[in-house]
Amino acid sequence: MKSSTYFLLAVAFCLLLAVPASYANETVLIEDDLGRSINIGSPSERVVFTMENALKTYYAVGDPDNVVALKDDKWMRRLMEDVFPVVDPNFEDKILINITGDQLGLESLAKVDPDLVVLWASSPDDPNILAINDTLKVPVFAIYVTSLDDVYRQVDTMGIISGNTDRASEVKEIMEGYVELTTNVTDQIQESDRPGVFWMWTDIYGTAGVDSGINDLIDMAGGNNVMKLAEEEAQNLEHPVINQETLIKLNPDVIYMWYNEDLDPEDIINGEDFQGLRDINAVKNRRVYEISNPYLFDAFSPRMPLALLHVARDLHPDKFQDVDMNQTIDQYNVDIWGVHYPSMVKA
Amino acid sequence: MAPERITGRSLLYYLFLSLPLFAFFSSIFIGPFHINPVQLVDLMASKILGYATDYPDVYSTVIFQVRLPRLLLGMMVGASLSVSGAAFQGIFRNPLVSPYILGLSSGAAFGAALSLAFLPGVSIQYAAFFFSLLAVALTYFMATTNRSTPIVSLVLAGVIVSAVFDSLLAVIQIAVSERALQSIVFWIMGSLGTASWSKIYGAFPLFALGCTVMLLLRWRLNVLALGDEEARSVGLNPEKYKIIFIVSASLAASSAVAVAGIIGLVGLVVPHMLRMIFGPDHRTLIPLSLTFGASFLIVVDDFARAGLGFEVPVGVITTLVGAPLFAYLLRTTRSGGWE
Numbered sequence: 001m002k003s004s005t006y007f008l009l010a011v012a013f014c015l016l017l018a019v020p021a022s023y024a025n026e027t028v029l030i031e032d033d034l035g036r037s038i039n040i041g042s043p044s045e046r047v048v049f050t051m052e053n054a055l056k057t058y059y060a061v062g063d064p065d066n067v068v069a070l071k072d073d074k075w076m077r078r079l080m081e082d083v084f085p086v087v088d089p090n091f092e093d094k095i096l097i098n099i100t101g102d103q104l105g106l107e108s109l110a111k112v113d114p115d116l117v118v119l120w121a122s123s124p125d126d127p128n129i130l131a132i133n134d135t136l137k138v139p140v141f142a143i144y145v146t147s148l149d150d151v152y153r154q155v156d157t158m159g160i161i162s163g164n165t166d167r168a169s170e171v172k173e174i175m176e177g178y179v180e181l182t183t184n185v186t187d188q189i190q191e192s193d194r195p196g197v198f199w200m201w202t203d204i205y206g207t208a209g210v211d212s213g214i215n216d217l218i219d220m221a222g223g224n225n226v227m228k229l230a231e232e233e234a235q236n237l238e239h240p241v242i243n244q245e246t247l248i249k250l251n252p253d254v255i256y257m258w259y260n261e262d263l264d265p266e267d268i269i270n271g272e273d274f275q276g277l278r279d280i281n282a283v284k285n286r287r288v289y290e291i292s293n294p295y296l297f298d299a300f301s302p303r304m305p306l307a308l309l310h311v312a313r314d315l316h317p318d319k320f321q322d323v324d325m326n327q328t329i330d331q332y333n334v335d336i337w338g339v340h341y342p343s344m345v346k347a
Numbered sequence: 348m349a350p351e352r353i354t355g356r357s358l359l360y361y362l363f364l365s366l367p368l369f370a371f372f373s374s375i376f377i378g379p380f381h382i383n384p385v386q387l388v389d390l391m392a393s394k395i396l397g398y399a400t401d402y403p404d405v406y407s408t409v410i411f412q413v414r415l416p417r418l419l420l421g422m423m424v425g426a427s428l429s430v431s432g433a434a435f436q437g438i439f440r441n442p443l444v445s446p447y448i449l450g451l452s453s454g455a456a457f458g459a460a461l462s463l464a465f466l467p468g469v470s471i472q473y474a475a476f477f478f479s480l481l482a483v484a485l486t487y488f489m490a491t492t493n494r495s496t497p498i499v500s501l502v503l504a505g506v507i508v509s510a511v512f513d514s515l516l517a518v519i520q521i522a523v524s525e526r527a528l529q530s531i532v533f534w535i536m537g538s539l540g541t542a543s544w545s546k547i548y549g550a551f552p553l554f555a556l557g558c559t560v561m562l563l564l565r566w567r568l569n570v571l572a573l574g575d576e577e578a579r580s581v582g583l584n585p586e587k588y589k590i591i592f593i594v595s596a597s598l599a600a601s602s603a604v605a606v607a608g609i610i611g612l613v614g615l616v617v618p619h620m621l622r623m624i625f626g627p628d629h630r631t632l633i634p635l636s637l638t639f640g641a642s643f644l645i646v647v648d649d650f651a652r653a654g655l656g657f658e659v660p661v662g663v664i665t666t667l668v669g670a671p672l673f674a675y676l677l678r679t680t681r682s683g684g685w686e
Contacts, residue, residue: 100521203530205540205658231656240657241533243540244413246379248405262467273543276412279405 030160033144033153034124040139043163044116048097050104051120053301054143055084057154058118060171060302060336062162064088069112071104072096082295086339086346104128106135114138116161145300146238148216151175155302171302174335178305179220181328182312185319186222195253195315197223198282200268202260206241209234217299218256221312222319226250244276254315255282259294289314296329302336360625363635367422370642374418377649379656380409417542420550420606421648421661422641424539425613427554427603429640431596432614433621433632434561437568438592439498445615446600449501449593450508454482455604457512457519460531464523471534472549476605482508483597487590496589537610537662539648550602557599561633564591568629610644610662616669617643623676643669 028042043066049055050071058067064087085091095112098105109117109132121129121142129140141161145151152172159168197218199208207227208214215225227235229250234240242250255268265288268274277283289311291297297307306329313320333341340347375391376384386402390410393400431446439448447453458478462471486508490500520528567588570578578585600614617640618632625631644661647668651661 202527203533206529234656237657241540242656243379243652243658245409245652246656246658248409248413249380272545273541275543276408278412279403279408 028160030141030157032140032142032157033150034121034142036124036142038139038141040116040141040161042160044161046113046115047161048109048112048114048117050097050099050118051143053145053298054118054120054154054158056298056301056303057151058158058162059084059087061155061158061168062164064090066162067094068114069095069097069109072098083333083337083339083341083344086344087337102128104132106131109138110136116141118143118161120144145213146211147213148220148299148304150213151300151302151304171336174332175302175305178328178332179308181323182305182308183220186220186312186316189222189316189319191224194222194224195287196226196229196251196281197254197256197315198226198247198250198252200255200257200260201239202258202262203241204263205243205247206239209237209240211236212238213300217304217308217311221308221315223254223311223315226252247277248280251280253281253285253287255288256311256314257288257290259291265290296341303332306332356625360631360635363621363625364638366642367638370645371418371422374645374649375410375414377653378409378414379653380405380413382406382409412544416544416547417539417648417652418645420542420547421539421645423547423550423554424603424607424610425617425644426558426637426641427599428610428614429617429636429643430558430561430633431600433618433629433636434568434592434596435614436618437572437629437632438589439502440572440574441498441502442619443615444502445612446596447509447609447614449486449505449597450482450512451479451597451600452604452609453509453512453516455479455601456531456535456609457482457516459534459608460516460519460523463530463534464519464527472546472605476601478512479601479604480597482512483593483601487593494586496586533660534608536660537608538651538658538660539607540652540658542606546606550606553598553602557595557597557602558637560591560595561599562637564588565629565633568592568633572627572629608660608662610665612662612666612669613640613644616665616673619673620676623679 026042027039029037029039031037043063045066046068047058047066048069049058049067055067055070067088088094095108097108097112104117104119114136116139117132118141119126119128122144124142126142129142132138132140141157143154145154152175155168155172155175156165159165159171162168199214199218201207208218208225210225210228215227218225227240227250230240230242230246234242234246255265257263257265257268268277268288269283269286274283282288291307291310296303297310298304299307309320309323309325309328313323313325330341333339334347338347339345376387382390386406387410390400390402390406392398394407394411428446432444435444435446435448436442455475455478458474458476459471461478462469462474466474486501486504487496489508490496490504492500516531520531523531567583570581570583571585571588571592575585578588603610618636621632621635621639625635644665647664648661650668651659651664
């Protein structure tokens with residue numbers, strides 16, 4: 001062989017080595033949110049998503065063509081009005097996996113021939129995980145987000161699944177930058193100036209325990225979760241349900257409601273069924289707020305920095321007077337998904 | 348009717364009749380928000396006698412807006428379920444009967460779920476009440492043939508109607524979001540945690556109507572419990588009184604279920620306990636079910652609201668407390684008090 005041939009072969013070999021990790025299709029061992037080790041292709045090229053917040057993360061990082069199917073869930077379908085169809089032109093044509101109760105349809109899953117299924121599960125013995133492993137022999141990645149660190153970890157994970165770890169690092173940096181917009185202000189707030197916050201889930205007296213992602217969010221937003229003052233057996237639950245009298249005893253300065261179709265802050269302040277709350281600080285000072293848009297301010301997706309800013313502005317309006325929320329939301333959506341909000345025009 | 352001679356049993360009878368007073372005045376002092384008992388008594392007296400006190404406003408709110416409505420609602424619900432249970436057991440001549448035998452609880456659960464999932468503008472309370480009565484009406488009409496409503500047909504129709512509403516409930520549970528599903532499950536477990544004066548005002552008229560009718564006509568249950576033929580032989584129209592008791596018991600139980608969800612075992616166990624202690628005579632059983640049922644539920648609810656740092660659905664505790672108590676009485680009495 002001529003020396004020029006050796007040279008060309010050497011160059012080709014070097015080029016092969018120089019291909020970024022994000023383009024190499026290899027099998028990697030990763031750990032899901034339940035600590036299960038699974039082997040997946042990186043990138044995985046036929047991924048099924050059965051939960052929308054992980055899908056949001058994936059779309060911020062990976063190639064939308066690798067998403068082959070979604071869960072047939074009307075809750076998730078409502079998000080079609082959101083950024084998804086803009087980020088993924090084929091979004092509305094994705095195959096739907098039928099679901100009965102919490103049970104995914106195995107036949108419809110088999111039909112799409114996935115190489116990875118991403119689903120929500122709180123236990124390795126989740127019936128969907130066991131059924132998919134036993135029948136289809138397809139790797140299942142379990143998502144279980146309980147803290148804000150889990151949200152960042154999810155970005156890393158989606159980087160591995162999509163084979164696009166560089167973009168995942170970039171997304172994390174963007175998120176951290178926006179989080180700092182809030183925490184640079186709230187970190188300076190003295191303990192005595194931090195309002196006690198009662199987080200009100202849709203079951204009204206169901207709240208966020210001290211070991212929850214919402215507790216982290218309240219802390220970062222410059223508040224204090226009042227459940228820190230509750231009885232030990234209650235504060236350690238992830239979703240404790242208390243009663244009116246306990247809430248009066250905790251006397252929060254702020255009640256923060258998760259989006260509730262049946263209830264508005266005004267109902268808590270003046271409603272006939274909530275007369276028992278009239279002497280707590282939050283009601284007396286009319287400091288009852290609500291997450292106005294559960295999709296836009298989802299704390300367990302890449303939109304967590306927006307949720308954080310939303311809460312922080314309500315807790316400390318004087319400290320965030322200069323923040324133009326609409327502009328921030330628009331710019332954030334451009335930075336993460338390349339889409340303007342709310343116009344949904346591609347940036 | 349109360350026994351005439353003052354015996355140990357008659358003393359016990361009067362003690363059980365006065366139980367709600369003891370239960371109420373001990374429960375009013377119990378709660379997660381600590382108020383000094385002396386201050387609490389002073390505050391209550393000030394409200395009754397109309398003099399002023401200088402305690403923080405929050406004390407008054409806790410006692411009169413939170414604790415008092417919850418206790419009163421608990422008493423009302425406990426009394427309704429127990430009296431209805433006793434009446435149904437008498438009509439059906441069956442110890443396994445509870446107020447939910449005619450599909451009432453399944454109808455209520457379906458109504459509540461429908462409201463929580465798809466009809467946010469419709470009150471859960473009204474939806475549960477409407478569908479609970481609808482279920483009972485369907486059961487009754489399904490069981491009635493040739494102007495006669497045999498007990499066996501009623502029980503079987505109740506099973507069928509319950510199954511239909513349970514299936515419809517399952518369809519809703521499949522279709523709703525996780526959060527709505529959680530609310531439905533919590534409602535079904537039964538709780539007094541959302542007690543308010545408006546709920547009491549809404550439920551009281553039907554509770555009072557249903558219980559008053561059952562109290563006034565209670566001796567007829569003794570005749571109905573003998574069977575239709577025997578009832579006719581003493582000149583009582585069993586069909587007419589069956590309808591009266593079913594409507595009254597259903598009104599009382601539906602008003603309870605609508606405001607507190609499905610609280611299990613009270614309507615089954617309380618009449619049984621009383622029957623084991625006082626015998627099967629409905630003249631004593633019905634008033635005692637009213638008072639003991641009211642007391643039983645608020646004492647159990649004391650633990651649900653103040654026993655742990657978080658709210659435990661009272662239906663869970665009624666079962667945990669009621670079952671062993673029931674088992675003990677069952678083992679220490681003959682034929683469960685039916686003889």
